[in-house]
Amino acid sequence: DLTGLRIGVDCANGAYSGLAPRAFEELGAEVVTVGDEPDGTNINLGCGATDLRTLQQTVARSGLDLGVAFDGDGDRMLAVDADGIAVDGDQIVAILALHLGVDAVAVTTMTNLGFHRLMAQHDVRVVTTDVGDRYVLEALRREGAVLGGEQSGHVIYLRDHVTGDGLASALLLCRALEGRPLAEAAAVMPKYPQVKENFPARGRKPSEELLREVDRINAELGDRGRVLVRRSGTESLIRVLAEAETEAEAEELSARIGALVRRELG
Known part of the structure; x- marks a missing residue:
């Protein structure tokens, strides 16, 4: 139940256009949409997970609680907090790992050192793979783990899906916040420049x-x-x-x- 949540949803003029805003609305959220007018040529154009600027401005100016952005084919998701500050895939996986209480996660060589430090503090084993969500998935299956992802916004949670799904990741993130501001949840992971x-x-x-x-x-x-x-x-x-x-x-x-x-x- 997302009643009371005010969220910006950037569909990248892609696969989740129309679908993602409706999903959040049916769960009770108040939704402001961005990148929700696909014409067959404007996918990812100035919007979506590959260009967060419009969503950042929309969330900050409209006083929303947070925003989520998908890429064109819907398998990636990034977020922005109430001030329009970007929250990347490393931070999202960190929030989910602590919320779900997993004992292992799979990430890539690009994952921030701050993530590794946080996981060590919570005795979560980190498996590092080459860059690419397929390598993350292979590692999860090999290690018998269920959660992994990339800084770019691929998040894989094998208890619900067999691959990355941006909308599922966004809904899981909202649940993991448990009423906290996104900025507060993301702050648990100190990011190395x-x-x-x-x-x-x-x-x-x-x-x-x-x-x-x-x-x-x-x-x-x-x-x-x-x-x-x-x-x-x-x-x-x-x-x-x-x-x-x-x-x-x-x-x-x-x-x-x-x-x-x-x-x-x-």
């Missing part, structure tokens, strides 16, 4: 020498941060992630690794 940069791969992958240097830097950092260099699974790119306790440290790490990648790629 992350800096991401992409480089044209030019048909190459990170060399063993570069990866050894990455390992050396990570050993030097300990639990104060990390760097990750990987080849994209979907584009001809080398992706670099730098994460640290402060924005300045993350920027410095990114510049340091970026220089090595540029030198290697020529």
Whole structure:
């Protein structure tokens, strides 16, 4: 029962247009819709989980309790709090993990270090996979776990579904809030600043020498941060992630690794 909840719902002009707002309304919520006028060409255009700006403005200006945004095909969901601040997939999975009381979760190499720290505090085992919801699903099945997800908004809960479902994730999130503001629930996970940069791969992958240097830097950092260099699974790119306790440290790490990648790629 979502009676009394005021929520913004961004359908990305996609699969959940019409359906998601109706689901929330039938559960008693007051709904303000965004991206709910598909014309066959405007899917994900300036709306949805890939562009939260319109939903953020709508929630903040309309005094809503929160907002949820799907991507065009409906398998991803991100949220925004009452102030229009984005809540990403890492934070959503963290909220759900604590609410559901799971003993294990599956996430990806891009998942924020703050998530790992929070799960350790609650004795929740974290299984880390390559980027991609299919790898998260494989890990869940292999480990006998039920909850996993990605920073990008894929959330998988195997007690209810066999794959990611944005609407199911949004409803589960609303239940997990138990009347709390979303900002309060999300605050349980301290987020490490992350800096991401992409480089044209030019048909190459990170060399063993570069990866050894990455390992050396990570050993030097300990639990104060990390760097990750990987080849994209979907584009001809080398992706670099730098994460640290402060924005300045993350920027410095990114510049340091970026220089090595540029030198290697020529």
